[in-house]
Amino acid sequence: MKKRYSLKKRRDFQKVYRRGTAVASKYCVLISSRSRFGMLKVGFSASKKIGNSVQRNRAKRLMREAFRAEMANLRTDRAYIVVARSPIVEANMEEVRCALRSLMEKSGVLVERHEEVPAGPAETV
Numbered sequence: 001m002k003k004r005y006s007l008k009k010r011r012d013f014q015k016v017y018r019r020g021t022a023v024a025s026k027y028c029v030l031i032s033s034r035s036r037f038g039m040l041k042v043g044f045s046a047s048k049k050i051g052n053s054v055q056r057n058r059a060k061r062l063m064r065e066a067f068r069a070e071m072a073n074l075r076t077d078r079a080y081i082v083v084a085r086s087p088i089v090e091a092n093m094e095e096v097r098c099a100l101r102s103l104m105e106k107s108g109v110l111v112e113r114h115e116e117v118p119a120g121p122a123e124t125v
Contacts, residue, residue, distance in 0.1 A: 005071075007043030007079060012036075016043070016079045023107045027088045027096050028063060030103040035079040042067060046084035059084040066097040075109045 007013055020033030035041050044063050046056040063082045074080075088096065104110045 005040055005042055007041050007081065012041070012079070013043055013045075013081060016081050020079075020081070021107065023103050024085075025099040025103050027085055027091050027099045028103070029083040029085065030100065030107060031081040031083065032078050032107055032109055035077055037079070038077065040071070040074060040076045041079040043079075043081045044084075045081060046088075050084050050086055051089055055089050056084070059088045062088065062091065062093060062096045063100065065093065066100040069097060070101055070104060070110075073110050073112060074104065075111055078109055080109075 007016065015036065016031055016033045020031040022029055022031045024030075044060045044067075046059045046063075048056070050056045050059055063084060067080075067082060082100065091099075
């Protein structure tokens with residue numbers, strides 16, 4: 001995930017927490033609000049309730065990769081925070097990805113983009 005998409009400052013996190021709407025699953029919580037930056041921003045959070053630093057960093061890596069896989073289909077005028085829940089410690093990548101995708105659908109932030117397939121040259125027989 002590129003740095004330009006990251007929420008960095010505490011006040012930016014606080015604004016999303018205050019103004020955003022949250023949806024939850026077994027593994028994580030997705031909070032989204034209108035972005036004050038005019039572009040997609042995202043932050044990831046894992047508290048000490050998750051476990052030691054190794055487990056917290058693994059949880060954030062899983063969430064970051066799951067989010068990156070769905071980023072092309074998201075509304076770009078929003079700011080997102082993904083918060084880890086304790087069962088994520090036993091989860092694998094596919095479970096986290098499915099959970100995050102369902103949260104995105106539930107919150108209505110997915111925009112399916114269909115890529116146009118360019119027509120190739122006509123074949124002559």
